[in-house]
Amino acid sequence: MQGAKADSRDRLARVLHTLRMHSTFYCHAELREPWALEMPAVADSVSFHVVTAGSCRLHLPDAEPIALCAGDLALVPHGRGHELLSSPEAGPATRVDLLPQRYLSEHYSVLRHGGSGRSAQLICGVVSFDDPAARELMRTLPSILFIGGDTVSAASSVRDTLRLMASELSHPQPGGEAVATRLADILVVQAIRAWLATGLDTSTGWLRALQDERIGQALEAIHADPSHAWNLDRLARVATMSRSAFSARFTTLVGETPISYLARWRMNLAQSRLLRENITAARLATDLGYQSEAAFNRAFTRIIGRTPGSIRRQQQ
The missing domain is CATH 1.10.10.60 (Homeodomain-like)
Known part of the structure; x- marks a missing residue:
């Protein structure tokens, strides 16, 4: 029995080892209350949001809102559209891709948006995938994958990756986009590992x-x-x-x-x-x-x- 369990872990490890994402876009958002952003649906993609300062709420259709604080990470694995808001009273959301922003490269921008209230900073990204194993794995994930910055499941490796990504995207340098791309791959895999470590029900699929x-x-x-x-x-x-x-x-x-x-x-x-x-x-x-x-x-x-x-x- 121990051998069978080891074999199953090895098979899963091999899938995670070969999992490859393709970075589509990153945005470093500097926001002041009130603000509300609509993230459009992007087929075959995973959106991730890292709160580096302040707080916000993530709304996905037909799901309970999730509060995000500094250090938290949220993944939306199924390419679904969703909203990020400063508060429930923030008003109608504006599509983020239609807002004026400063493009530092084809795949990275800085967005400043909102009113004059309390500030929040987020690093948001969209990564896509065409690898069949990645597609199958993403289908098994929940509609929102949340890793709190203060929880045991958010292993030190996840927090270290988040800090490195924040540094790369906040202070762009030559080659920084390539580094951030690799970090996004690592971050998604680490988040999935953290989710698997929680022992959530995977009895089917x-x-x-x-x-x-x-x-x-x-x-x-x-x-x-x-x-x-x-x-x-x-x-x-x-x-x-x-x-x-x-x-x-x-x-x-x-x-x-x-x-x-x-x-x-x-x-x-x-x-x-x-x-x-x-x-x-x-x-x-x-x-x-x-x-x-x-x-x-x-x-x-x-x-x-x-x-x-x-x-x-x-x-x-």
Whole structure:
């Protein structure tokens, strides 16, 4: 049993080790009451907010407001729009991307906004991801992930990263944006680790499946060699289960059949490569184990909702 637990931790550690984010935008906000900001929805992204001075409230539709104080960190993992306010009486929120601000680079700005009351300072960021493991992991997270600066779960490593990021973004230097990008990656991973350490319920979903003694082995086999000619029998053998028992347990934990998951994982890999590389659909079809480009294109369009060619043209 101890060996199984170690294996599940190792699988999770490998996912966290390879988790890569792409920084989209950072903002150092200097705000005075009253103020209210609307953060627009950004698909496939994680927003984070660090309060370095003062306090504010975070509002997400259909969720209870969260009070944030200096040293607190909040992540909104699912790309959902939300609001930051100085108080419930702050008035209607203004979209933050429509406000005048000083752009120090294409990906970093300083925003000064509000009235003449008490001040608050925040570091806000949006990081996106195209890695399939990151997408799956983000789907398992709660609508808001909060780490209080005064709680045990906010390990010293998180606080150290927050201090480094505050320093980099408050005093821009050559190469500072690259440093802040790496720190954002680290911060998100540390926040997820802190959330996992709380022992919150992960009885279902991809994260629980990854840590399952048998289903986790099948998932890792798919991730390690997605182009292999996997079928239900081969995956069941990897999990050392009968075909029917494996299919039932996989579907219960992951929320879809093994073959459906395999197809979606392959298409997410293909989408990621189309976004990063100058690659053809024919090459992707070969790399991902499809017999023809036409079969790959049909699967990609059905699962992603767009053709491979449309994504290539967008990137170009």
